[in-house]
Amino acid sequence: MRLASYTSVLLAARAVVSQPTGGHSDAVSLNIPKTASGASIEHDPSFASFSFEPAFWVEFFGNSSSPNQLAFNLLNRIVDHGGQPTIRPGGITMDSMIFDPAGADPVRTTNPKGGVYRTTVGPAYYESWSNFPEGTKFVSTLNFGNNSLDIARDMAVASVEYASNDSISFFELGNEPTNYPSSRWKNSTAAYVQQWKNWTNQIDAAVNRTLGNDSAAEFGSERWWASSATTDKSGLEVRPAALIPAGINSDDQVADYSIHSYPFSTCDPARAVLATTQNILNQTELARYADEEIYPSAKAALDAGNRWIIGEFNSISCSGNPNVSDTFAQALWVIQSELIYAARNASAVYLHQGAALVFQSSQQVNSAGQDGSPGYSTYDMFYPRNSEKRGPARVLPSFSSQLFMAEAFAIQDTRIRQVGTPSGVDKDYFAAYAFYVKNKLNKLAIINSKPYYANSTSDFTVTLDISKYGHSKKGTRAWLKRLTAPHVDEGSANKTTFAGQSFPQGNATGDLDVESVGRDGIIKVRGSEAVLVFFDKRDANMNAC
Template sequence: MKTRTPSAFGLAICAGWLGVVASFSTNESVILLEVPQRAPQHASRILHPAFTSLSVDPAFWMEFFGNSSHPNKLSFQLIKHIADRTGVSPWIRPGGVTQYSSLFDAKFGEPVREVSAAGGIYRTTYGVDYFKSFSNFAPSTKFTVTLNLGNDTLGIALDQAKAAYRYLKASQIWTFELGNEPGNYKATQRNLSTWGADAYVKQWQNWTDAIDAAVPLKQPRWWGGSDGTTDDPNTVAIQTDLITSRSFQYSSCRPASNARAIVPNIMNHTNITSFVDILRSKIAAANSVGSDFVVGEFNSVSCSGKVNITDTFGQALWVSLEHCNFILTLLELTSRLEALDTSLYSASLNVSRVYLHQGATLVFQSDNQENIPGANGTPGFSSYNLWYPRDSELRGRARANPSYVSQLMLSEIVGKSRASQIVHLSPPANLSADQFAAYGIYEYKKLTKLALINFSIFNKTNASGDAPGIRVYIGGSGSRASRLKRMTAPGLDEKNTDLVTWAGQTYTNGSADGRLKLEPVINNTVWVRDSEAVLIDL
């Protein structure tokens, strides 16, 4: 068994409830939403300050982060805004499909892609300068060092691991990850008639043993792919300190899935929670042997997103809710499995960290994908990216995307206390669970914030007269000191980042532009327009 580091989880005790009253502007019937004033037993584990982290396809590392002497200013500005709110920089995983064909060569410097005229990436080769660029990140940044399993050559993975150990500080290496999505390997990579969980686990164990022997880290950590777990929550094939999964709700590479990637489906709280439920058995399997479960790569629509869907403000609302549901995915199980100890599920069945994926179109990923690269094989940056790191013919100028503000709201939910827990608040029976989500945030077991998300669709093109929304009465939880921050845009379909704000400020060019807007909570009542989210600091 690989070395695992035990963790202690804080559990809270339920003590009292707070009534919150909500009403739709089109229907004045009063709706009561109960909020515990003290964190209940089924509250999440204490949130890690780097809970919201980033995965970036290694072939596009230079575009996103630059080199040691010329870092990408936009990327590091946007990352710093997140770190300023949590006290810790997002952790970074340079991983993805191009991990299959990456290799280290000491004769090289910066990463070099071998690309076809159509934009297909055959190989990404990197040298010492790749590791030197890691020095541009804040000291609080931890890295997942990804190793090539796809080429089926142990020497390649060994060279990558030994180079990371030689050129990085040991404190920078959080974990090694061997292989990316081994369950998706093609016939050119493995004999598919014999390749499965058992074969993968055997190879993974043999290779990691060999790498451990060659790389003398004091406490080597390994991510085991979720392909090494079974659907039986009582069994797990890979026993390691971390199990990782990939999660994309839809795919623009699969025509049937791409057809379902439409606004009403994506902007649906019930669909999102049902999607996250898929992970439950794997998380249970990982935790049955004391392992944490990490979502190492996720986003809304795989294969680089879907234009006019994932590059709009709606993606910000999806990301906000998806992060919260990854935190809570197994905590909600307790209401259905009352025989099991709620506190045990809260402690042991939890997602530890999520890495929101960033990248560009990969031509070899599928013959059916909707997205295309840029001219002459240049990167066609994924429309689900939080930002476009460089100017490009396909995506225009380098800039933050509308979804970026979601990371600011999420980072303020996590905060700096290192004591934050989150509770998903079930909507009342007469309020649609599809269109409304509410979360209580607790620090030191006390209710400190409320996050409200209104998923009802409101497009800027349909705006006429008063905008519809929800009016929420927060009862005795509010005070004269309570303030509200609003994540908003003219509509769900807004693509102009200059019009997308968090607390009145925009972040298009990396800096916070505009005056910070902290709204007072008058008469303990807040308004949440359709297609909008708010965070109330109590």
């Protein structure tokens, strides 16, 4: 079903200006509208979702008979905290996947340095999806890169035949066609659209025959992601702003327009020097990137009455930057970025996880292990297996940001708006967002991303007064959960806490600490911290574990 145009919603949801407060000499107030008028579209608990590079599926998740317990501990914690992420087994290696009906678990064909030529999957790959938390939905990703309709169609049919019942929400044909050889479509948007529509129509027919009439009708015709393009400049224009006028949805097949987002990169030395903690946490620059590189295509989708999503994203392309994306800085970046896109009416965001892809760049900072084993991406939220490159399997500090986001959108139909930065607060490293449920203020997220190190001369604490909000006649105005670590460059999940708890193996360690906001309404947020404020105590306690 098509959506109403949301352009006017975004225009009305400009940040609301905040003012200093007179009640506390060091406190500033936030000017928060008490109703959702002008806020974003309605979001659901699947807003914060995931993309996993399929060539490394077994490393991350094991198989149907021997699942990777660490991975499922983490996913179960996210669900416990209110999230319901959709899983996209996607990325560059989906464009060299094939289905073998006689095959079993996914098998990579590689060179000695770990370069992936092909990933072959059998029925067990799709059957392993049943290991995921109950209700998990999947994107069935199809190989467009090998330019074989038979390969793509066979994968689609296999997915609906072998995956657990009703687990597939969408199909996606190809990953980042902007990176395909220019000879494929000779930089013609029309040629790309023609082939995409021809293939998707034939795949739909084959899938419908497999499902049967009733199930096919229930699935509906709008089952495809379209575009899946990067923001990189290339000769082929296949972002939504180009695809929509070219008629890609003339047959009403498109469910979501997908855009990929990587604001920084270590694919080459020139860009690697910019992929620093200071830069990835700069709120102003992250918002500028979203508005200039992403939003024009998002607006085209919204104007056409369709949803748009960030179908794959992370902080630093080519597998992150060691000592930046594997630290607590990544946790703050995840929250900043996901809330930026939520406020701009993205229906979902898919945080990418994987390992270094040798063929992606000959100049990249990251690599596979010396023995060709996976060099897990430093932007991952966990390293799924012991490895020569990354050491022991373990959780990374950024995982706790997923619990923060799960609770932020735990209530169905939550709407969000950014709140203006108070005067005197560094707007480059501060952001606040208000959340609404049934037209009432429900939560508040505050991110103070100013990098705080052990040798910092200040802790950059921002003191906020929210006494105008919450419970005016009670001793407690609100409740909050704090995401924190000793410093921004903390690399241990053991020292990273959300509401007082760490999750080094996916299970909570330590006592739950839900802080009370007193009658004075004062909240202090140190540099390199984020807090989630609840105006309903039941919401603060609903996901305690």
